[in-house]
Amino acid sequence: MVSTGSTTGKSAVFDYAPAPESRSIVDIKPSYGLFIDGDFVDGHGKSFKTISPATEEVLAEVSEADDADVDLAVKAARRAYTRVWSRMPGKERAKYLYRIARIIQERGRELAVLESLDNGKPIKESRDVDIPMVAAHFFYYAGWADKLEYSGFGAGNPRPLGVAGQVIPWNFPLLMLAWKIAPALAAGNTVVLKPAETTPLTALLFAEICQQADLPRGVVNIVTGAGDTGRTIVSHADVDKVAFTGSTEVGKAIARAVAGTDKKVTLELGGKAANIVFDDAPVDQAVEGIVTGIFFNQGHVCCAGSRLLVQESVADEVLERLKRRMGTLRVGDPLDKNTDIGAINSAEQLAKIRELSDIGEQEGAGRWSPACDLPKNGFWFPPTVFTGVSQAHRIAREEIFGPVLSVLTFRTPAEAVEKANNTPYGLSAGVWTEKGSRILWMADQLRAGVVWANTFNKFDPSSPFGGYKESGYGREGGRHGLEGYLR
Amino acid sequence: MTTTSASTASAGVFDDITSSESSLRRFLHGLPGVDQVGAEGRAASLGTRSIKTTAKAYALDLAIRMVDLTTLEGQDTPGKVRALASKAMRPDPADPTCPATAAVCVYPDMVGTAKEVLGDSGVHVAAVATAFPSGRAALDIKLADTRDAVEAGADEIDMVIDRGAFLSGRYLQVFDEIVAVREACARPDGQSAHLKVIFETGELQTYDNVRRASWLAMMAGAHFIKTSTGKVQPAATLPVTLVMLEAVRDFREQTGQMVGVKPAGGIRAAKDAIKYLVMVNEVAGPDWLDPDWFRFGASTLLNDLLMQRTKMTTGRYSGPDYFTLD
Numbered sequence: 138m139v140s141t142g143s144t145t146g147k148s149a150v151f152d153y154a155p156a157p158e159s160r161s162i163v164d165i166k167p168s169y170g171l172f173i174d175g176d177f178v179d180g181h182g183k184s185f186k187t188i189s190p191a192t193e194e195v196l197a198e199v200s201e202a203d204d205a206d207v208d209l210a211v212k213a214a215r216r217a218y219t220r221v222w223s224r225m226p227g228k229e230r231a232k233y234l235y236r237i238a239r240i241i242q243e244r245g246r247e248l249a250v251l252e253s254l255d256n257g258k259p260i261k262e263s264r265d266v267d268i269p270m271v272a273a274h275f276f277y278y279a280g281w282a283d284k285l286e287y288s289g290f291g292a293g294n295p296r297p298l299g300v301a302g303q304v305i306p307w308n309f310p311l312l313m314l315a316w317k318i319a320p321a322l323a324a325g326n327t328v329v330l331k332p333a334e335t336t337p338l339t340a341l342l343f344a345e346i347c348q349q350a351d352l353p354r355g356v357v358n359i360v361t362g363a364g365d366t367g368r369t370i371v372s373h374a375d376v377d378k379v380a381f382t383g384s385t386e387v388g389k390a391i392a393r394a395v396a397g398t399d400k401k402v403t404l405e406l407g408g409k410a411a412n413i414v415f416d417d418a419p420v421d422q423a424v425e426g427i428v429t430g431i432f433f434n435q436g437h438v439c440c441a442g443s444r445l446l447v448q449e450s451v452a453d454e455v456l457e458r459l460k461r462r463m464g465t466l467r468v469g470d471p472l473d474k475n476t477d478i479g480a481i482n483s484a485e486q487l488a489k490i491r492e493l494s495d496i497g498e499q500e501g502a503g504r505w506s507p508a509c510d511l512p513k514n515g516f517w518f519p520p521t522v523f524t525g526v527s528q529a530h531r532i533a534r535e536e537i538f539g540p541v542l543s544v545l546t547f548r549t550p551a552e553a554v555e556k557a558n559n560t561p562y563g564l565s566a567g568v569w570t571e572k573g574s575r576i577l578w579m580a581d582q583l584r585a586g587v588v589w590a591n592t593f594n595k596f597d598p599s600s601p602f603g604g605y606k607e608s609g610y611g612r613e614g615g616r617h618g619l620e621g622y623l624r
Numbered sequence: 625m626t627t628t629s630a631s632t633a634s635a636g637v638f639d640d641i642t643s644s645e646s647s648l649r650r651f652l653h654g655l656p657g658v659d660q661v662g663a664e665g666r667a668a669s670l671g672t673r674s675i676k677t678t679a680k681a682y683a684l685d686l687a688i689r690m691v692d693l694t695t696l697e698g699q700d701t702p703g704k705v706r707a708l709a710s711k712a713m714r715p716d717p718a719d720p721t722c723p724a725t726a727a728v729c730v731y732p733d734m735v736g737t738a739k740e741v742l743g744d745s746g747v748h749v750a751a752v753a754t755a756f757p758s759g760r761a762a763l764d765i766k767l768a769d770t771r772d773a774v775e776a777g778a779d780e781i782d783m784v785i786d787r788g789a790f791l792s793g794r795y796l797q798v799f800d801e802i803v804a805v806r807e808a809c810a811r812p813d814g815q816s817a818h819l820k821v822i823f824e825t826g827e828l829q830t831y832d833n834v835r836r837a838s839w840l841a842m843m844a845g846a847h848f849i850k851t852s853t854g855k856v857q858p859a860a861t862l863p864v865t866l867v868m869l870e871a872v873r874d875f876r877e878q879t880g881q882m883v884g885v886k887p888a889g890g891i892r893a894a895k896d897a898i899k900y901l902v903m904v905n906e907v908a909g910p911d912w913l914d915p916d917w918f919r920f921g922a923s924t925l926l927n928d929l930l931m932q933r934t935k936m937t938t939g940r941y942s943g944p945d946y947f948t949l950d
Contacts, residue, residue, distance in 0.1 A: 151682060151905045151913055156674035261672055421870050422662030465906045474674035571657045591659050 153467075156474040158260045163247045165254075165338065168198040171206055171361060172344035174213035175354030180206045182362070187337055190257035191471050191480040191515040199337050202360035207329070207369040210358040214300040214327040215375055217355030223297050223325050227283030234279035234322060236350040241272040244346065248339055252311055253471040255338040257480030257516070258434050260472050267312045270596060274315040274614075277598035278323035281619060285324060288619045295623040297325030298401055299377035302370040304391075305340075306383045307333035307482050308437035308538075313382050314340050316613045318357060324622035326378065327356045329370055333383075334363040335483050368394070376400060380621065382439070385536075385562075385607050403611025403621040405439065405603060407536040408564030410585065411557035412442030412593060415550075416451045418569035419591065424458045427542070430567060430593040432466060432478055432520050436540040437486070439608075440565035442593055444526075444533060446553050449546040456524065456544065463520050464507040478540060481516040490518050490539035497523050497532035502543070528559055536562070550575065554582040563605030567593045586612075637879055638843045645796040648840075652795060655839060658831035658867055667862035673902045680898070684933045685723055687897040687925075688715060690915045692750055692886065694729040694923050696757075696854065702737045705730055707950035709741035716930050717948070719937075725926065726915040727780060731756070732773035739777040750780035750820070754805055757824070757853035759784035763801060770808040774817050781809050782820040782921075784853060785837065787827045795840060802844035820848035820886055820919075825864045826856040834864055838871035848884035854921065859889025862899060869908040882911065888921025894932040897925060 168184065170177040180200030187196050202210070222230070241248065248271070249263040258267070281288065285295045301321045305313035310332055321328050332340035344359045360366060364387075371379045372394045381391050382405040395402055412430045414423045430442025447455050471479035481487040498504050502523040511517040518539055526533050526543040533543045547553040557566055566585040568576055580588040586604045589595060596602070601617035603609060611621045641651045675683055693712045695704060709728050716722035727748035728738050738749045751773035755761035761769075770781055783805045789797045802821055809817040821841040825834050841849050849868055852859035865887045872883045885908070891897055897920060904912045912918050927947045935941050 150910060151686075151901065152679060153673065153675060154677040154679040156676045265672065418656070419659035419662065420656040422659040422666070425662055425666050474672070592661060592665075 153475045155470075157470065158250055158253075158264075158472045158474060160250055160254060160472060163251045163254075165197050165251070169200065169337070169341050169361070171200050171202050171210070172341065172347075172357070172359040173206070173210045174216075174358065175348065177344070182206065185334065185363070187255060187335060189254050189515075190335075190482050191512070193514050196255060197338065199341075199361045201362040202331075202366045202369075204369050207360055207366060207373060210329045210360050211300055211302070211370075211373050211375050213355035214329050214358050217353055218297075218299055218327040221353045222322075222327050222356050225325075227285060227325075230322065230325065231279045231282035233350060233352050234275050234282060234319065237346060237352070238272045238275035238279060240346050240349055241268065241275060245269070245272070248311060248342060250472065251342055252339050253479070255336050256307065256310055257471050257482050259476040259479040260474055261476065262434060267309055270598070271311050271315040274312075274319045274598045278319035278618075281320075281616075282323040285619065285623065288616055288623065290620050290623045295324070298622060298624055299326060300375060301326045301328045301378040301380060301622065302373060302376035303328055303330040303380045304367040304370060304383065305330065305332055307336040308434060308439070310336040311339040311343065314343060316382070316618075317380050320613070320618045321378075321380075321622050322356065324619055326622050329358045329360060329376070331360050331362060331367050331370055334361070337361040371395060378402075378622065380611075381405070385609075388609060401621065401624075403603075403613070404609035405611070405613060406564075406607060406609040407562055408439045408441065408604065408608050409444060409534065409536050409560045409562045410440055410442050410565040410567070411444045411446050411553075411583075412567040413547075413553050413557060413569065413579070414445065414447045414451070414455055415568075415570040415572070415575065416448040417571045418451075419571060420451070420455065420458065422591065423569040424455065424462050426567060426569060426591070426593040427459055428462055428466070431542040432540050433594050435478055435481055435518070437482060437538055438594065440587060440594065440602075441538075442565075442567050443537060443542060444557075445542055445544045446547050446556055447544065448553075449548055452544075452546045456522075459522065460505065460507070463522065466507070466509075466520050468509050468517065468519060469512060478520060481518050481539060484516055486538065487516040487518060490537055490541060493532055493535060493537045494521060494541055497526070497530060497541075497543070500530050500532070502526045502530055502532060528556060534560065550579065554579065558582075558584045561607040564603075564608035565589065642796070642799055642843060645794070648795045648799060649793065652836040652839060655835055658835055660831055663831055663866055664863045667866045667903065670866075670903050670906060671862060671899045673899070675898050675902065681933075681936050683898045683901050684894060684929055684936065686913060687894065687901060687920065688929050688933070689723045689726060690919050691725040691926050691929070692727045692729040692888070692919050692921045693725045693926060694854070694888070694921055696729070696731060696752060700731060700734055702734070704950075705734045705737045706741050709738045709747070711926075711948055711950040712747045713742065713745045715926055716933070718946070719934070722930070722933065726919055729782060729921060732769060732776065732778070735773050735776035735778045748779035749777060750782055751776075751778040752782045752784075752853070754783040756782070756784050757855040759786050760788070763804060766801070767804060767808045770805050774809055774811060778817050780818045780820060781805070782822055782850060784822045784824060785841070787824055790828065790833070790837060795836075799840055799844045802841055802846060806845045818847040819845070820850045820884075821846040822850045822853055822888070824853055824856055825851045825861075826858045831863065831867045834867045835871055838868050839875070842871065842875045842881075842883050846883060848886050848919070850886040850888055850921065852887075852889040852921075854889035857890075860887030860891055860921075862903060865900060866903060866907060869904060869912070872912070873908045882917060884917040884919065885912070886919040886921055891920055891922050892924045892928065894925070894928045897929065
């Protein structure tokens with residue numbers, strides 16, 4: 138790369154000065170109880186700390202709900218279901234959902250800052266993606282609440298299921314809450330929801346929003362805790378519906394726990410998506426799509442495009458462009474508005490990413506990361522790409538759930554399909570080509586719940602989302618998302 | 625900058641491609657496509673960068689140094705052009721630390737007047753030529769127009785391509801015309817005025833066309849590629865500039881030659897100018913963050929840059945009356 142121009146001494150480098158979002162907008166209490174029957178109550182169990190993964194600073198103490206707490210929450214939900222929520226006309230339920238959606242918009246900055254603090258994701262993502270999508274989901278399902286008989290489910294007279302027990306992950310804490318609570322409430326169910334143990338704070342702020350919206354007591358109950366609390370919820374005898382988003386391992390355990398009961402279950406589990414780049418792809422946008430696919434939210438995305446399948450004839454060029462682009466990614470303080478990649482959510486997750494990356498290296502794949510300074514405290518992992526990966530490598534098979542991309546090549550469309558489908562997962566896939574007919578053919582062949590064409594990680598409340606095979610069953614979002622909450 | 629630093633960019637490298645209409649067409653249509661949604665999404669996301677304090681101060685001064693202060697009106701008079709030229713040299717009379725703009729941009733008949741005022745101040749005179757803005761004239765007229773401006777002392781020539789020829793697929797005609805205009809930029813002393821090639825992207829419509837036009841112009845030896853005349857809407861946009869920045873970046877990868885980029889028309893706010901600089905920085909790279917390689921074609925932009933600059937130094941916004949209206 139030679140510059141032959143008359144470079145008249147550059148005055149300075151264009152260094153972006155720190156542009157931190159103020160955290161003073163959000164009040165974090167020193168400790169939080171459980172949100173049961175419309176009030177915050179002390180739990181019977183121990184408490185645990187939630188920290189900021191970017192600094193390891195303790196943000197708050199949170200109660201761990203034990204069996205008795207969960208039982209109280211389920212009882213409150215049952216009471217609210219029987220006495221209030223299931224009897225309320227859909228258009229009245231809709232008013233509450235619209236009100237919640239509006240409050241989320243009004244308090245959007247507060248929610249975004251809190252999400253970035255507790256989760257480690259960059260503020261530009263919580264501000265521009267997570268929180269607007271949360272509001273959009275509530276608006277969308279609010280619209281369905283009085284139109285359920287047109288949903289196509291429940292043979293013209295759809296009825297809610299009852300009490301939904303919902304367990305959500307830490308990667309999109311408030312967004313996953315919205316995906317669970319909005320359709321459940323719209324359909325007339327009441328809920329007991331457990332946020333992930335590392336990211337409970339936005340769910341607790343959401344509980345305050347439910348109070349602010351005058352939502353009837355017991356319709357939404359938020360109980361915090363770890364795996365044991367989650368197990369108690371899903372196996373509680375008075376829970377009619379279980380909805381879970383998280384790892385395939387836990388998903389399988391839940392499926393076993395509810396087997397033989399008449400609980401309805403939807404599971405949204407892991408993925409190892411193929412992002413497939415053909416030689417006629419719009420290459421600059423494909424590179425952007427690869428970056429969005431794997432580095433969005435530090436790669437903590439179940440539908441992340443963690444396997445890049447690139448046609449061999451353009452592999453070198455695509456990789457070169459990808460590496461150049463990765464060199465411009467800004468890793469650091471999640472609250473800085475110019476940060477592209479934030480902190481890894483927990484020490485545990487960081488250890489897992491490191492372990493699998495080291496295995497990738499040992500198995501002979503070429504490891505590359507751009508030069509980047511990582512902060513001393515907190516949990517950090519640089520954006521990383523592995524080249525020369527084959528289907529036999531563990532990094533091509535196992536979900537890393539971090540900013541780590543495995544690059545494989547293919548020669549023909551048929552080989553691309555074969556490799557893309559050669560995984561126990563089937564959540565999403567991406568296809569990059571200027572040829573429309575090939576997009577349609579690929580979408581038909583790929584065994585994945587979502588196939589993105591010339592884009593990646595695009596979401597809309599009206600579009601259903603869910604997996605094939607070990608990526609789970611049931612759909613969330615859109616009209617389809619109502620099916621899991623109606624009978 | 626009246627040197628021939630980026631001289632005869634294409635010499636040799638692209639001879640096979642530009643030897644016939646069909647090979648040129650094959651090459652241009654073989655360039656990777658541009659996905660509209662993706663390109664616009666990337667431009668929008670770069671637009672969310674937050675440039676504050678020291679970075680903002682740097683960006684504002686750089687943007688001022690990159691302005692081609694422009695007046696291209698039928699009502700232009702020597703008086704108007706002299707006033708504009710004075711402003712280009714001392715944009716903020718109240719603050720001697722404020723840098724000068726890169727150039728003033730005028731019609732060919734005003735080159736002499738501008739040159740008189742600017743002298744050897746370092747501020748260049750750019751002239752639009754080749755039957756600007758439509759480009760609808762015979763080649764010899766376009767060349768005469770160019771020579772006229774060069775003889776009058778223009779340091780830079782902003783030519784328009786023949787969009788009619790481009791859209792009807794006569795790429796070689798467009799190519800040959802750029803080559804001929806570039807030759808007409810030569811001066812007797814062996815130096816040559818720098819050539820900026822205007823695509824009028826608002827008329828080319830698609831990003832694929834913008835990418836093709838960029839390569840066409842770069843292969844023909846353009847020193848700069850420029851979005852618009854300012855006479856057609858939409859003029860400069862972030863996504864169009866993104867595609868052009870990708871093109872100059874890729875061209876340097878392939879040939880080692882740097883080509884400049886000039887968005888023109890419609891950029892009125894300092895905030896927007898900073899978005900362009902962020903894009904230059906992250907797409908083409910910091911080497912392009914220099915008035916030799918990136919320009920803004922603008923008239924009203926300068927005053928907003930000055931107001932923001934004053935705000936940075938004094939902490940207060942002052943009214944528009946404190947800035948000259950030339």
